[in-house]
Amino acid sequence: MYFYNYLCCPKCQKDLDISVEKKSNHTIETGKLTCVGCGRVYPITGHIPRFVESDNYATSFGFQWERFNQIRYDSYTKSNLIRNTILRRSGWEKDHFNGKLLLECGCGAGHDTEALLNMGAKVLSFDFSSSVEQAWKQNSQYKNLLIVQADIANLPIKKEMFDIVFCHRVIQHTPNPKKSFYSIAARVKKDGDMFLHSYSTRLKSMLHYKYLLRPITKRMSLETIYKLLDRFGPCLYKLVGLAIKYRLKFFRKIIPFENMDSLVEKHNLTLSDEEKYQFSFMVTFDALTPKYDKPNSYRTIRNWFKDAGFDHIVVRRKKPVVVVGTRCV
Ligand SMILES: [Zn+2]
Secondary structure, three states: OHHHHHEOOOOOOOOEEEEEEEEEOOEEEEEEEEEOOOOOEEEEEOOEEEOOOOOOOOHHHHHHHHHOOOOOOHHHHOOOHHHHHHHHHHOOOHHHHOOOEEEEEOOOOOHHHHHHHHOOOEEEEEEOOOHHHHHHHHHOOOOOEEEEEOEOOEOOEOOOOEEEEEEOOOHHHOOOHHHHHHHHHOOEEEEEEEEEEEOOOOHHHHOOHHHHHHHHHOOOOHHHHHHHHHHHHHHHHHHHHHHHHOOOHHHHHHOOOOOOHHHHHHOOOOOOHHHHHHHHHHHHHHHHOOOOOOOOOHHHHHHHHHHOOEEEEEEEEEOOEEEEEEEOO
């Protein structure tokens, strides 16, 4: 119930009245939220308050996570890959998350969510797609978590409340990344921190099969892309493996498939050969299917931070872009 205090009506920002139909464990399984201002009603189903229609621009992510639900969680790979990626990219210590109220923007299937919770954060997560189901399923044992299905540009979340706003691999997949940025930045409280990751507009990043194929893949159904990858994937996967082995960087970037084997080996992930292939399949599908893919330069993003009243702005990486900052006003 704790997290419900941070929710509000996405249309008029007024408080919501909670009506509980069924409670189980520590959460509301079904019920509804009624806005005290405009009277709009938002259902709670499957432990998740719903503020958007189920079918929307993020459908590909839901489709994807339903099929490859397991293999990226740290708890499944018995590694700290996800956690260490967050720490390395943010430059924050593990303790920085402990006890903090954190807004996770775009939780996908909840891989980062799990790592953030394990570092002691109290996490309110949202995603636009039906991947919220998977994120909840994976993390339902954690008491310090509420997941909502919501639109980043029209958040049902009160402003200036969060110690940390965390947005990883998300903003480029929204229709208007700048608008999305200002929407989530407004949720950071004074002296709170923000972590933002975005794909980069650098030429090296743009010369990639996903951008070369986008004019075609954008018009294809998810099922068609899935079928094509299913058919040609094993062969392309081996081909990319060879390109990596012989350091043929150019071919690695333009052959339309990923090969994550070296990452798997480097981090000692406990995955079978079949799972290694699935991992690569998933990353490829992820690259080819988003409805929007709008990268930005680190300069642009640094300016957004400045403009939104952030201080101590640090560009942690330029490709992909990772920027952190503290809100001073
Ligand atoms: Zn309202």
